[in-house]
Amino acid sequence: NAGVTQTPKFQVLKTGQSMTLQCAQDMNHNSMYWYRQDPGMGLRLIYYSASEGTTDKGEVPDGYNVSRLKKQNFLLGLESAAPSQTSVYFCASSTGVLYGYTFGSGTRLTVV
């Protein structure tokens, strides 16, 4: 099915380890987003990309980096994982905000 694919679905990291969360969309959307979801906090925007090759910080960018080298891929990196980064991470894409977002199924990350 067409949509947004996130890998991995689950990940456990030790404090200080690094990893990259992958997001791919096959809908030719220009915009892509990374959110984190924490209990009682809703979804908070980490980074977004309005087009291939461009990225901007959202509300909670500290401790993360992103890459949008190809239009269909948006990567979220954790350079040195911390327990505070334990969360569920969602990637989304859009062709324009009035069309809404298409979300991936999420990556559940635990940092111990």
Add this chain to the structure above:
Amino acid sequence: AQSVTQLDSQVPVFEEAPVELRCNYSSSVSVYLFWYVQYPNQGLQLLLKYLSGSTLVKGINGFEAEFNKSQTSFHLRKPSVHISDTAEYFCAVSARTQGGSEKLVFGKGTKLTVNP
């Protein structure tokens, strides 16, 4: 800056009862408004959206929402809920980023639990 307040964090109801999930937004400009649903261990799915025109918007699964500009509200309603409606519901408003592009700002969510 645009923001969204979902007034109830949890709403328990009995099956076949009506439900209203409340959402208020703050914005000084025209906005687009959305409701998303998240079933357990899944991503978010679009329920409905308001862009312009009729203030009553119908969505999937029998849900509808009413845009009220004077009250800055966009409440979600369903006349008769089913067990399968148990999920978390998020209200969202469009906003401009500092870079000039657009994004959605989400509320903190309302957990709807439908009991038999």
